[in-house]
Amino acid sequence: MSNDAPESRWFHLCMADDLASPNAFVTTRVGAVPLVAQNIKGRVVAFRNVCTHRFAVIHGEPSGCGPLRCPYHGWSFDADGVPVGLPFNPTDFQLEAEGRRRLALHPASLARCGRLVFVRVASDGPSLEEELGSGLFARLAALSDAFPRRGDAVEPEDGWETIETANLRLHLAPNGALLLHSAAPPGADRRFSRTVTFHPANAPITTNAELPA
Ligand code: FES
Incomplete structure (x- = not known):
């Protein structure tokens, strides 16, 4: 796999708060x-969203809250x-611990x-x-911490700073708003693009904050 292959590259998925609740999940392609x-009992982990039994997609929605459980035969994963959790395991699958580990x-x-x-x-990689580069990494980390509150959507205007990296485009308003757009990775449909506006912590709470797609 070359370093330019999409499989070798990092893609922005969501914000940490999207995965803060038990069973919260966000998907992409x-x-x-x-x-x-997915948040599983407080641990946030990432997997191929494909069941290892008969290769069904586990979570079909771009985001949501629910256990990591295959909709086909109901296997759930830790x-x-x-x-x-394998319904009817004694009769249908007969998988002991080692067999289950092989199907992680x-x-x-x-x-x-x-x-x-x-x-x-x-x-690996x-x-x-x-x-991203250490300078840009530090800048993005600082911005994400400085604009923690989701709020009313804004439209970028002339004079705003724009930062582009990976699948991210950020627009920074001088008056204190951060518009974050993450494009769907190559091969993914537009359901997996996400746009959210963030405001500083002391900004007023708004009611129509966008949620992950
Ligand atoms: S395909 Fe997932 S449990 Fe059978």
């Missing part, structure tokens, strides 16, 4: 590979990707830059900081 990041989900890479969460298909 990179090329032909569906990915999911934070190591191992199937731990394929891990994906997950990394944070401040509150920004990124995923990568490949489990340069760190997110190496790929």
Whole structure:
């Protein structure tokens, strides 16, 4: 796999708060590979979003809240990707511990830059900081921490700073708003693009904050 292959690159997925609740999940697709990041009992982990039994997609929605459970035969998976709940296992599958471990989900890479969460298909490769560069990594981390509150959508205007990296485009308003757009990775449809406006912590709370797609 070349370093330019989509499977080797980091893609922004969501914000850390999107995955803060137990069972919260966010999905995407990179090329032909569906990915999911999921909170399982407080651990946030990432896998290929494909069941290892008969290869059904586990979570079909771009985001939501629900256990990591395959909709086909109902296998559920723990934070190591191992199937731990197998309905009718004694009669239909007869999988003991070792057999279940062999059928663990394929891990994906997950990394944070401040509150920004990124995923990568490949489990090995340069760190997110190496790929973004340390200066930009630090800037994005600081911005994500400085604009924690989702709020009313804004439209970028002349004079706003624009930062582009990976699948991200950020527009920074001088009067204090951060518009973050993450494009769907190659091979993914537009359901997996996400646009959110953030405001500083002391900005007034608004009621029509955008949620992840
Ligand atoms: S395909 Fe997932 S449990 Fe059978």
